[in-house]
Amino acid sequence: MSTPLPYPRFPGFDVMSQAGHWDEVTRQLVEDRLEPDGGASFFSRLERRAAGALVDRLTGQDGGQLVPVLQMLEDRLASGSTDGWHHQRLPQDAEVWRRTVLHLDADAQAIHGADFADCTADQQDGLLEGIRTQGDEPWHGLWAPGIWNLWMRYVCSAFYSHPRAWEEIGFPGPAFPRGYKNTGLDRREPFEVAQAHPEQEGDPHP
Amino acid sequence: MSSVRERNESAWLLPADGSSTNHALREGMRRYPTSQTVDAVVVGCGAGGATMLQRLARRGWKVVGFDAGPFWDPDKDWVSDEAGSHQLFWNEPRVISGADPVPLGSNNSGRGVGGSMVHFAGYAPRFHPSDLRTYSLDGVGADWPLEYADLEPYYEQIEAELPVAGEPWPWGKPHSYPHRPHPVGGNGEVFQRGAEAIGLRTAVGPVAIANGRFGHRNHCIYRGFCLQGCKVNAKASPLITHIPDALEHGAEIRADSMVTRVVVDEHTGRAVGVEYVHDGVGHFQPADVVIVAGYSIETPRLLLNSASRRFPDGLCNDFDLVGRYLMVQGAPQTAGRMEQEVRMYKAPPPEVSTEEYYETDPTRPYKRGYSIQTVSPLPITWSEHLTAQGYWGAELRRRMSDYVHWASLGALCELLPQAGNRVTLDEQKDRHGLPVANFSYSMCDNDRHLLKAAQSTMEDVLHGAGAGETVTIQRFAHLVGGARMATSEREGVVDADCRSFAVENLYLTDGSVLPTQGSANPALTIMAVAARAADRLTGAA
Ligand SMILES: Cc1cc2nc3c(=O)[nH]c(=O)nc-3n(C[C@H](O)[C@H](O)[C@H](O)COP(=O)(O)OP(=O)(O)OC[C@H]3O[C@@H](n4cnc5c(N)ncnc54)[C@H](O)[C@@H]3O)c2cc1C
Numbered sequence: 149m150s151t152p153l154p155y156p157r158f159p160g161f162d163v164m165s166q167a168g169h170w171d172e173v174t175r176q177l178v179e180d181r182l183e184p185d186g187g188a189s190f191f192s193r194l195e196r197r198a199a200g201a202l203v204d205r206l207t208g209q210d211g212g213q214l215v216p217v218l219q220m221l222e223d224r225l226a227s228g229s230t231d232g233w234h235h236q237r238l239p240q241d242a243e244v245w246r247r248t249v250l251h252l253d254a255d256a257q258a259i260h261g262a263d264f265a266d267c268t269a270d271q272q273d274g275l276l277e278g279i280r281t282q283g284d285e286p287w288h289g290l291w292a293p294g295i296w297n298l299w300m301r302y303v304c305s306a307f308y309s310h311p312r313a314w315e316e317i318g319f320p321g322p323a324f325p326r327g328y329k330n331t332g333l334d335r336r337e338p339f340e341v342a343q344a345h346p347e348q349e350g351d352p353h354p
Numbered sequence: 355m356s357s358v359r360e361r362n363e364s365a366w367l368l369p370a371d372g373s374s375t376n377h378a379l380r381e382g383m384r385r386y387p388t389s390q391t392v393d394a395v396v397v398g399c400g401a402g403g404a405t406m407l408q409r410l411a412r413r414g415w416k417v418v419g420f421d422a423g424p425f426w427d428p429d430k431d432w433v434s435d436e437a438g439s440h441q442l443f444w445n446e447p448r449v450i451s452g453a454d455p456v457p458l459g460s461n462n463s464g465r466g467v468g469g470s471m472v473h474f475a476g477y478a479p480r481f482h483p484s485d486l487r488t489y490s491l492d493g494v495g496a497d498w499p500l501e502y503a504d505l506e507p508y509y510e511q512i513e514a515e516l517p518v519a520g521e522p523w524p525w526g527k528p529h530s531y532p533h534r535p536h537p538v539g540g541n542g543e544v545f546q547r548g549a550e551a552i553g554l555r556t557a558v559g560p561v562a563i564a565n566g567r568f569g570h571r572n573h574c575i576y577r578g579f580c581l582q583g584c585k586v587n588a589k590a591s592p593l594i595t596h597i598p599d600a601l602e603h604g605a606e607i608r609a610d611s612m613v614t615r616v617v618v619d620e621h622t623g624r625a626v627g628v629e630y631v632h633d634g635v636g637h638f639q640p641a642d643v644v645i646v647a648g649y650s651i652e653t654p655r656l657l658l659n660s661a662s663r664r665f666p667d668g669l670c671n672d673f674d675l676v677g678r679y680l681m682v683q684g685a686p687q688t689a690g691r692m693e694q695e696v697r698m699y700k701a702p703p704p705e706v707s708t709e710e711y712y713e714t715d716p717t718r719p720y721k722r723g724y725s726i727q728t729v730s731p732l733p734i735t736w737s738e739h740l741t742a743q744g745y746w747g748a749e750l751r752r753r754m755s756d757y758v759h760w761a762s763l764g765a766l767c768e769l770l771p772q773a774g775n776r777v778t779l780d781e782q783k784d785r786h787g788l789p790v791a792n793f794s795y796s797m798c799d800n801d802r803h804l805l806k807a808a809q810s811t812m813e814d815v816l817h818g819a820g821a822g823e824t825v826t827i828q829r830f831a832h833l834v835g836g837a838r839m840a841t842s843e844r845e846g847v848v849d850a851d852c853r854s855f856a857v858e859n860l861y862l863t864d865g866s867v868l869p870t871q872g873s874a875n876p877a878l879t880i881m882a883v884a885a886r887a888a889d890r891l892t893g894a895a
């Protein structure tokens with residue numbers, strides 16, 4: 149499985165091994181997240197190819213998936229669950245998603261002669277970075293900073309809700325009813341895992 | 355003052371066996387038919403609404419409280435998980451606009467019995483006396499039609515009822531707290547250490563988390579999920595601090611019931627009740643007194659949606675004041691990278707505060723000030739801090755993997771009330787066919803100065819603690835105002851007792867009525883203002 153990290157920073161950290169200590173409702177919720185059913189529930193086939201490539205690039209996942217972000221995203225969009233607001237300069241969230249993935253294909257065709265999903269990772273990143281740094285100018289008639297914010301909000305809230313992502317950052321997840329006993333600097337619970345001293349070797353924090 | 359239990363038995367009405375909800379109390383709840391005119395209806399069972407319900411029920415009033423959201427059972431409905439807590443927020447559509455649009459929903463308001471305090475962080479500071487007189491003292495904002503001394507006894511009451519834990523408070527009008535301060539985790543330690551290094555005074559608290567057992571509520575287990583709803587019943591919210599006692603004294607709660615209109619008799623000019631929708635069916639509940647406490651967005655929206663022949667521009671809106679002077683605190687958060695592991699997700703996010711920069715400093719180029727507190731974002735929220743720096747993709751993943759090393763502080767800046775910051779009705783409709791709120795917000799120069807000053811103080815503290823890199827995210831928090839209290843109908847929507855100038859039996863008792871916001875988190879003040887209004891309404895004060 150590919151990962152943007154040179155090595156796991158918390159080797160052997162297994163969040164789900166602690167699931168027996170969680171309350172039933174939370175455990176069920178997190179376990180369901182590991183095996184999401186549904187998926188393929190919002191985008192058309194065409195939209196889904198671009199959307200899949202987009203969310204993979206945004207979360208640094210290529211070749212091999214740590215977290216099924218696309219499936220989680222589609223389930224959320226299909227259920228109409230929003231953050232409870234949208235900016236006056238943009239249509240509602242679901243419409244923004246649909247339109248923007250098609251615009252990505254249009255740009256990819258115009259510039260690289262291929263669908264977004266068929267571009268190289270560098271080409272994809274170039275297109276995305278262009279939108280991120282577009283400033284207040286509209287992109288295909290849509291307000292670019294608002295699009296970027298919306299994309300990142302949706303993909304990060306999916307990605308960082310997943311135990312595999314928690315393991316990558318050292319977060320043990322649910323904490324009820326056990327709670328924590330060793331709070332304070334440089335103090336760990338028995339079930340928290342020490343880092344593979346990143347400060348000395350191959351610093352993943354540049 | 356009588357003992358807490360004699361005044362408000364909520365904590366003792368919860369089950370003693372470690373479960374969260376007294377189901378028998380809810381099942382045995384008194385129910386009023388819609389054919390009966392009750393003494394009062396309360397729209398919204400949050401900070402202001404639930405306080406009102408409990409006070410009125412205690413005095414023998416027949417009251418019905420409505421909430422658009424569910425009657426939560428923390429055991430079944432809440433999870434110890436960030437994404438899974440999304441349902442606690444007001445996720446119905448709203449539109450944001452203006453030069454500095456304020457994201458709502460998960461960032462700002464709740465839905466369901468207990469209101470936004472279900473997922474509030476738990477800080478419970480008082481306002482300073484100066485907050486009620488900013489116009490006289492500093493020529494900005496507005497003076498309240500109340501004095502600090504009017505609120506003080508209510509602060510004491512509510513602090514005992516939540517209850518609040520903290521060190522003796524040196525700022526504002528100095529006071530102490532009913533519960534001792536909690537021990538401090540890694541994030542709090544960084545704040546204390548950095549503040550000491552730069553000669554800045556801090557204090558632990560004040561948090562609405564009992565220290566020790568309180569009634570049948572359990573001790574905090576330092577699990578850090580306060581913003582996801584406290585499954586332990588350690589952190590206060592009206593669901594456990596005021597609703598149980600209200601039910602015990604004959605109040606009815608109608609959950610999942612969205613009030614769509616306050617009805618006013620065209621001839622008498624009095625409010626006669628509310629229309630509401632439950633399970634898709636519309637009803638009317640008549641009442642002698644109508645009290646609205648739906649939060650600073652929904653309260654103005656409901657008034658504007660309740661236009662009639664007598665009030666063509668919205669209820670109580672003869673002077674175009676409904677929805678205006680809506681405030682939000684500037685809430686930048688600055689995080690610093692420590693050599694040590696901080697693991698800020700452990701311990702409650704609210705730990706340590708300073709109000710040293712709260713008051714106007716004549717040597718600075720701005721009026722009013724800011725407070726600084728610990729905040730401890732969980733992973734999804736922490737990713738927003740990094741995406742705000744422009745990181746994405748592989749770079750974001752690498753930086754996120756450093757999570758355990760970061761400590762995080764938040765400022766609350768007193769952004770000034772302005773008439774143009776307001777709620778209006780949008781063209782977009784909700785699922786009941788009602789226009790949704792459009793909240794327009796723009797800052798002024800004084801506001802921008804404050805944000806800069808607060809950020810640089812947070813950076814100094816973190817560097818003082820030994821942090822290397824720092825990152826800052828610009829945010830807003832805590833909406834109040836939108837139907838402010840004043841001495842006359844030309845300046846405000848309600849009077850000092852929260853009674854509307856336009857309709858003599860209509861009251862607003864939530865954060866909407868605040869004329870200024872200080873740099874304090876607002877929930878305690880909202881409850882204190884509501885408790886005072888209840889005393890005034892029932893002739894007890
Ligand atoms: C993430 C977060 C952290 C916070 N942290 C703190 C903190 O640490 N300290 C602090 O003091 N404050 C904090 N706050 C703010 C605080 O929770 C609110 O200011 C306070 O709860 C507002 O009280 P209220 O009575 O105005 O409204 P709410 O408590 O929001 O209650 C309003 C209720 O009315 C209901 N409602 C609205 N419209 C209708 C309608 N038409 N019909 C029926 N029901 C309706 C809603 O469902 C809701 O339950 C925080 C808020 C958030 C979002």
Ligand code: SF4
Pocket residue numbers: 563573574575576577578579580581583584585586587588589701702703
């Ligand atoms: S840290 Fe304490 S108060 Fe906060 S949610 Fe956990 S148990 Fe409740």
